[in-house]
Amino acid sequence: MSVPFVPTPKKVLHRMLSLLELKEDDVLVDPGAGDCRIVIEASRHYGCVSIGIEKLYHLVKMCIERVRRENLQHKVIVAWGDLFKFEYSIATAITLYLGPELNEKLRPKLERELRPGTRVVSHDFEVPGWKPIAVETVDGPDRPRKLYLYKAGVSF
Ligand SMILES: C[S@@+](CC[C@H](N)C(=O)[O-])C[C@H]1O[C@@H](n2cnc3c(N)ncnc32)[C@H](O)[C@@H]1O
Structure with missing residues (x-):
């Protein structure tokens, strides 16, 4: 089960972040962060702390360079x-x-670990078994994208 790096388009990631209603005291985590575009934009725009987790070394290097370039070392952590x-x-x-298989595999871990009130937004793929509090379609650059918003304690 492997998911390649496919970046979220800018317009779609902005809508994901606004659905999360981020505040400065939030801690945003992007598991499978790719080039860290989401975590960088979240910290740059909303001032929150953000953590990107990525397994591919060349993408991690790219993340670190981008974080330095944006002067966000005090806000963005790349793991x-x-x-x-x-x-x-x-x-x-x-x-x-992450795609349907990884969402399914990650689900029990998130259910165990997320605190009540934590918001989760998923691009294109539902988290099976969770009840979204909002579903939205965003016009992407190439095709429409579905966004699923969940809240721990309400959706699961
Ligand atoms: C579809 S991309 C999404 C990138 C970014 N979150 C975005 O939306 O622009 C999925 C990313 O997850 C990473 N990934 C897949 N499995 C992973 C794992 N087990 N641990 C860490 N990263 C993983 C891939 O290398 C890829 O960069």
């Missing part, structure tokens, strides 16, 4: 490793773009 080894209780908000 090189397996998203299944991370402890998610630190998060108050999560972004997912």
